Amino acid sequence: EDKVVQSPLSLVVHEGDTVTLNCSYEVTNFRSLLWYKQEKKAPTFLFMLTSSGIEKKSGRLSSILDKKELFSILNITATQTGDSAVYLCAVERAGGTSYGKLTFGQGTILTVHP
Amino acid sequence: DTGVSQDPRHKITKRGQNVTFRCDPISEHNRLYWYRQTLGQGPEFLTYFQNEAQLEKSRLLSDRFSAERPKGSFSTLEIQRTEQGDSAMYLCASSWTFQADTQYFGPGTRLTVL
Numbered sequence: 001e002d003k004v005v006q007s008p009l010s011l012v013v014h015e016g017d018t019v020t021l022n023c024s025y026e027v028t029n030f031r032s033l034l035w036y037k038q039e040k041k042a043p044t045f046l047f048m049l050t051s052s053g054i055e056k057k058s059g060r061l062s063s064i065l066d067k068k069e070l071f072s073i074l075n076i077t078a079t080q081t082g083d084s085a086v087y088l089c090a091v092e093r094a095g096g097t098s099y100g101k102l103t104f105g106q107g108t109i110l111t112v113h114p
Numbered sequence: 115d116t117g118v119s120q121d122p123r124h125k126i127t128k129r130g131q132n133v134t135f136r137c138d139p140i141s142e143h144n145r146l147y148w149y150r151q152t153l154g155q156g157p158e159f160l161t162y163f164q165n166e167a168q169l170e171k172s173r174l175l176s177d178r179f180s181a182e183r184p185k186g187s188f189s190t191l192e193i194q195r196t197e198q199g200d201s202a203m204y205l206c207a208s209s210w211t212f213q214a215d216t217q218y219f220g221p222g223t224r225l226t227v228l
Contacts, residue, residue: 004156032214042118042205042219043157088156092214097169099212100145104156 002027004105006089012111017079021108023089024071031094033065033072034102038086046074046087079112086110116140118220120206126226127196134192135223139208146189147217148181149205157205163189164211196227 003026013019025033032050036043047056049065049072056063060079065072076083086109090102119138127133139146144165149157160179161171165186174181178196183189193200203224209217 006156034214042221044219045215045217048215090156097164100147100209100214100217101159101162101170102147102157102214102217103159104149106154107156 002091002093002103004089004091004103006087006105006108008108009106010109010111012113013079014113015080017112018075018077019079019110021074021076021087021089021110022071023073023105025089025091025105026070027091027093027103029094029098030067030091031099032092034090034092035063035072035074036088036090038088038107039084043088076110079110081112081114084110084112118206118208118218120204120220120223122223123221124224124226126228128228129196129198131196132192132194133196133225134190135204135206135225136188136190137206137208137220138188139206140218141187143208143210143216143218144186145209145211145217146183147207147209148189148191149207150175151203151205151222152201160191193225196225198227201225201227 007022035046047063054065086107090104147162148160151157163183178194203222205222206220
């Protein structure tokens with residue numbers, strides 16, 4: 001059974017702070033790890049990390065994957081109130097019909113105060 | 115709007131009733147996924163289709179749950195004899211085959227069982 005554990009479960013910061021969200025995983029035949037942002041609606045895709053792409057960056061958000069230690073982090077610098085959301089981590093297996101089938105963690109609730 | 119759509123957005127039903135939800139994927143996507151999300155948890159995979167073929171249904175929560183995608187376009191998820199524990203958000207997503215990072219989620223159907 002694949003497993004994804006995120007920490008912390010919730011985080012409260014002030015605008016301008018930098019936050020680090022953690023995701024550890026156990027998966028048979030790992031293919032990719034994905035990060036999503038969810039604001040009271042559907043999850044929206046942020047990053048996908050694979051063996052060939054272990055570091056991604058987009059604006060104030062960045063993520064790295066440590067395949068040896070089986071974890072990933074999502075960093076958000078200079079946080080804004082619009083970053084307040086649930087951040088979800090998910091893993092994907094490789095092989096046959098497993099492609100695309102995601103196992104999610106429970107999420108980290110980030111609250112950014114003005 | 116060319117995104118994934120789901121109908122209805124909210125459903126309130128009494129215990130023991132049957133409910134059916136519909137998902138319309140992005141038109142050129144041949145994979146369609148159903149997830150369930152309960153409060154404070156990440157989405158949980160239920161089943162998925164490639165075109166009209168249901169590739170896995172072992173994760174459907176019980177034999178009260180069934181899903182169809184009769185012509186490889188829209189899909190329906192039916193829950194028979196609903197129970198209070200079925201109350202959750204039911205999310206649909208679609209993607210190109212093998213491309214997890216293009217898995218786009220719909221807005222979800224929130225089910226409340228009284």
